[in-house]
Amino acid sequence: EERYEPIGIELAWQKAWADSNKFSVSEKSDKEKFYLLEMFPYPSGRIHMGHVRNYSIGDVVARFKRLQGYNVLHPMGWDAFGMPAENAAIQHGIHPAKWTVENIANMRLQLKRMGLSYDWDREFATCDVDYYKWEQLIFLKMFEKGLAYKKSSSVNWCPTCQTVLANEQVEDDACWRCGTVVEDKELDQWFFKITNYAQELLDEIDKMAGWPDSVLTMQRNWIGRSTGCEVAFPLENTLDKIKVFTTRQDTLYGATFMSLAPEHPKALELTTDDQREAVEAFIAKVRTQDKKNRTSEDFEKEGVFTGSYCINPLTRRKMPIYLANFVLMDYGTGAVMAVPTHDQRDFEFAKKYDLPLVVVIQPEDENIDPETMAEAWTGPGKMVNSDRFDGLDNEAAKEQIADYLAKEGIGEKTVNFRLRDWGVSRQRYWGTPIPIIYCDQCGVVPVPEKDLPVVLPTDVEFTGEGGSPLAKHKEFYTVSCPQCGEVARRETDTFDTFVESSWYFARYACPDFASGPIDRAAAEYWLPVDQYIGGVEHAVMHLLYARFFTKVMRDLGLMDVDEPFTNLLTQGMVCKETQSCPEHGWLYPEQVENGKCTQCGKPVTIGRTEKMSKSKMNVVDPDKLIATYGADTARLFSLFAAPPEKDLEWNDQSVEGCYRFLNRVWRAVYDNQDILKNAAAPETEGDAKALRRMTHRTIKKVTEDIDGRFHFNTAIAAVMELVNAIYGFEKKAEYPGAVKEALEAAVRLLAPFVPHVTEELWANLGHEEDLETAGWPEYDTAAMVEDEKLIVIQVNGKVRSKITVSASAGKDEVEKAALADETVQRFIGDGTVRKVIVVPGKLVNVVAS
Numbered sequence: 133e134e135r136y137e138p139i140g141i142e143l144a145w146q147k148a149w150a151d152s153n154k155f156s157v158s159e160k161s162d163k164e165k166f167y168l169l170e171m172f173p174y175p176s177g178r179i180h181m182g183h184v185r186n187y188s189i190g191d192v193v194a195r196f197k198r199l200q201g202y203n204v205l206h207p208m209g210w211d212a213f214g215m216p217a218e219n220a221a222i223q224h225g226i227h228p229a230k231w232t233v234e235n236i237a238n239m240r241l242q243l244k245r246m247g248l249s250y251d252w253d254r255e256f257a258t259c260d261v262d263y264y265k266w267e268q269l270i271f272l273k274m275f276e277k278g279l280a281y282k283k284s285s286s287v288n289w290c291p292t293c294q295t296v297l298a299n300e301q302v303e304d305d306a307c308w309r310c311g312t313v314v315e316d317k318e319l320d321q322w323f324f325k326i327t328n329y330a331q332e333l334l335d336e337i338d339k340m341a342g343w344p345d346s347v348l349t350m351q352r353n354w355i356g357r358s359t360g361c362e363v364a365f366p367l368e369n370t371l372d373k374i375k376v377f378t379t380r381q382d383t384l385y386g387a388t389f390m391s392l393a394p395e396h397p398k399a400l401e402l403t404t405d406d407q408r409e410a411v412e413a414f415i416a417k418v419r420t421q422d423k424k425n426r427t428s429e430d431f432e433k434e435g436v437f438t439g440s441y442c443i444n445p446l447t448r449r450k451m452p453i454y455l456a457n458f459v460l461m462d463y464g465t466g467a468v469m470a471v472p473t474h475d476q477r478d479f480e481f482a483k484k485y486d487l488p489l490v491v492v493i494q495p496e497d498e499n500i501d502p503e504t505m506a507e508a509w510t511g512p513g514k515m516v517n518s519d520r521f522d523g524l525d526n527e528a529a530k531e532q533i534a535d536y537l538a539k540e541g542i543g544e545k546t547v548n549f550r551l552r553d554w555g556v557s558r559q560r561y562w563g564t565p566i567p568i569i570y571c572d573q574c575g576v577v578p579v580p581e582k583d584l585p586v587v588l589p590t591d592v593e594f595t596g597e598g599g600s601p602l603a604k605h606k607e608f609y610t611v612s613c614p615q616c617g618e619v620a621r622r623e624t625d626t627f628d629t630f631v632e633s634s635w636y637f638a639r640y641a642c643p644d645f646a647s648g649p650i651d652r653a654a655a656e657y658w659l660p661v662d663q664y665i666g667g668v669e670h671a672v673m674h675l676l677y678a679r680f681f682t683k684v685m686r687d688l689g690l691m692d693v694d695e696p697f698t699n700l701l702t703q704g705m706v707c708k709e710t711q712s713c714p715e716h717g718w719l720y721p722e723q724v725e726n727g728k729c730t731q732c733g734k735p736v737t738i739g740r741t742e743k744m745s746k747s748k749m750n751v752v753d754p755d756k757l758i759a760t761y762g763a764d765t766a767r768l769f770s771l772f773a774a775p776p777e778k779d780l781e782w783n784d785q786s787v788e789g790c791y792r793f794l795n796r797v798w799r800a801v802y803d804n805q806d807i808l809k810n811a812a813a814p815e816t817e818g819d820a821k822a823l824r825r826m827t828h829r830t831i832k833k834v835t836e837d838i839d840g841r842f843h844f845n846t847a848i849a850a851v852m853e854l855v856n857a858i859y860g861f862e863k864k865a866e867y868p869g870a871v872k873e874a875l876e877a878a879v880r881l882l883a884p885f886v887p888h889v890t891e892e893l894w895a896n897l898g899h900e901e902d903l904e905t906a907g908w909p910e911y912d913t914a915a916m917v918e919d920e921k922l923i924v925i926q927v928n929g930k931v932r933s934k935i936t937v938s939a940s941a942g943k944d945e946v947e948k949a950a951l952a953d954e955t956v957q958r959f960i961g962d963g964t965v966r967k968v969i970v971v972p973g974k975l976v977n978v979v980a981s
């Protein structure tokens with residue numbers, strides 16, 4: 133055909149791929165395996181440009197690896213449990229299951245329309261019983277091993293979603309989903325003992341060379357390992373002691389007061405009668421403050437004196453005991469020895485409450501004076517006012533004081549982690565039921581394996597009144613105790629949906645395995661995931677939980693992998709400028725014409741470029757994009773407009789440009805069809821050489837740009853240049869072989885990016901087998917070398933030397949090479965070069981005197 137008609141071509145190839153089950157794979161292969169995974173989507177209803185970008189990036193890698201001869205596992209499925217389904221039920225009266233299934237059906241069509249090369253045979257949704265029943269089994273095994281346990285704890289509570297949130301799901305004090313300010317609440321909750329794995333999770337980070345440093349740093353900080361000492365401070369009037377955790381035992385001689393968390397169990401006990409009123413008021417006030425705020429640097433440090441004192445175990449000085457808002461109960465021991473001279477928070481606190489300052493570390497070239505210091509000295513220095521440790525470097529003193537404390541029985545070295553156990557209970561309906569039964573006689577009884585699955589009932593009511601519908605579903609929660617047979621009550625909480633996404637990548641290895649969560653042989657073959665791709669917003673929670681689950685499943689004997697994802701690519705956001713009308717507020721792009729609001733005609737204000745979001749209406753509908761230009765253009769744009777890790781800014785002209793480029797490639801094949809009929813092997817002489825050089829250099833560049841580096845934008849740009857070179861090549865009729873080679877290379881190199889049009893062009897170029905059979909093109913280094921030319925050099929008209937330069941070298945380059953030649957330099961001697969005459973491709977004459 134003369135015209136490039138993307139829609140027809142794309143639908144035809146998509147049908148062909150589906151009919152032949154083209155991307156379905158098995159372990160029975162003599163090729164090397166490559167497991168490529170993109171973070172699976174939440175079935176919200178429609179795909180957005182972020183999905184288009186994420187999955188286009190993944191598909192390039194999948195197709196590239198396949199072309200390189202790998203057995204590529206590239207699965208897709210649905211992270212299908214979660215709150216939006218339930219909210220839809222409350223708002224629109226549609227059952228979460230129905231809502232989810234319909235959304236999946238729609239989004240599956242959209243993904244198929246993009247021509248993504250998934251093994252659809254492996255598709256599953258996490259709300260399938262066949263998936264979550266295995267999750268329930270894993271939970272039972274974790275419970276057996278003490279890796280899942282129940283405790284009452286103060287939790288982050290979202291009053292809007294009526295559910296508990298993990299720390300990781302609280303962003304700036306607010307619910308990560310709905311933005312409501314999070315409250316504290318005491319509740320009985322199920323926890324996973326991720327803290328058992330804190331050290332291993334941290335240690336492995338050093339070996340994870342295939343992850344972005346930024347993500348590794350975030351995980352390291354989240355795990356937050358601190359080494360220090362626990363030191364016991366005797367109380368003044370009793371035999372009791374209070375333990376503090378410090379990372380700075382070198383400052384112990386400077387500790388002048390103690391700060392307790394307001395929630396500290398001894399807080400009230402230590403409070404004297406005349407301080408009671410003030411203390412109780414303070415505790416009540418802090419209870420309303422958010423934990424993250426309380427500890428942030430610029431939050432006002434506040435406290436109250438309890439009226440009691442403890443004794444500094446080294447100086448024997450009396451230290452007043454305060455409650456302080458910045459001390460948290462759930463870190464260390466909930467008590468801090470305060471050193472105002474060397475800790476900024478303590479400094480601010482001491483200034484406010486007029487508490488004593490003792491300097492114990494003096495910096496090298498300054499003399500710190502408690503009377504005049506304006507902030508704490510937190511740097512290194514020499515020990516002073518510290519008895520036997522005076523004169524030491526403080527780092528050395530850290531070690532020696534720790535040893536001394538241990539020897540005297542005052543303290544011991546400890547390690548603290550910021551990481552907390554993972555609270556997984558949610559008071560929600562649309563999730564995996566936790567397989568536990570509560571019996572008055574027997575207590576907490578796990579559901580026996582043979583009774584799995586605990587199926588989520590469908591006949592529930594959504595009142596929107598809060599609390600889980602399961603807790604009101606009598607037939608669901610009424611059971612007989614598996615141990616004593618008496619009437620008992622089923623757990624009505626469900627799992628945090630992050631549990632499902634913590635092991636789905638392993639289930640893709642064996643989605644139909646019926647005798648356990650994981651088929652060991654399949655896991656052995658496919659895992660770990662070689663390349664994982666997704667948003668950086670998952671840097672901590674999802675990626676840390678998945679690492680934790682991998683280790684748990686390993687220790688449960690389910691599979692034999694330490695780390696789930698060998699390489700990680702975090703793609704940037706898709707952004708677009710916002711537009712607003714003074715009358716109608718934010719506007720969709722379709723509601724603006726020639727800079728004016730289509731509703732009222734008023735001029736539109738262009739706002740900041742931000743991540744595409746429905747709330748600001750700066751979105752582009754992938755369906756419309758595909759309907760207008762085809763999936764290949766949509767893919768090409770999202771790959772060409774920016775490198776994958778960077779944010780991508782939407783640009784209508786660039787979309788148009790991508791479409792024009794594909795037309796150009798199309799026409800290059802069409803226009804040259806007669807010439808190509810005469811093509812045999814690529815010619816290696818004359819002007820064919822330059823074109824071939826370009827062809828093979830492009831193959832090399834594109835290969836290197838894609839492979840492990842993801843420089844898709846520069847790879848595409850290189851092919852564009854090759855296509856330009858083909859257009860500009862004037863002797864097509866004379867060298868049809870070289871032209872054909874160049875055209876075929878362009879088509880093959882573009883195949884991972886724009887799979888439909890390239891497959892069609894490949895067929896048009898006369899190939900009966902598809903592109904995958906052809907494989908990834910290889911470059912011929914011999915064809916890449918530049919021709920060299922022999923240049924004669926004269927000095928003052930006499931031939932003195934000969935050099936070779938590349939045929940494409942310019943005048944300046946030739947002149948430089950001539951003057952640098954040793955023989956020539958010898959003949960110039962002490963003389964000055966007056967003039968250099970270059971006859972391109974032949975001769976240089978140096979005039980010197």
Ligand code: ANZ
Pocket residue numbers: 357358377378379380383393458459460461462463464465466467468469470471473474475548
């Ligand atoms: C005395 C000291 C002197 C401290 C000094 C620091 C500097 P990281 O590194 O995060 O582990 N701390 C201990 N428990 C705390 C709690 N529950 N809430 C708030 N702060 C707490 O921090 C450890 C340091 O944080 C500890 O070392 C302690 O203050 C404080 F010049 O002890 B330090």
Ligand code: ZN
Pocket residue numbers: 290291292293294307308309310311312
């Ligand atoms: Zn919420």
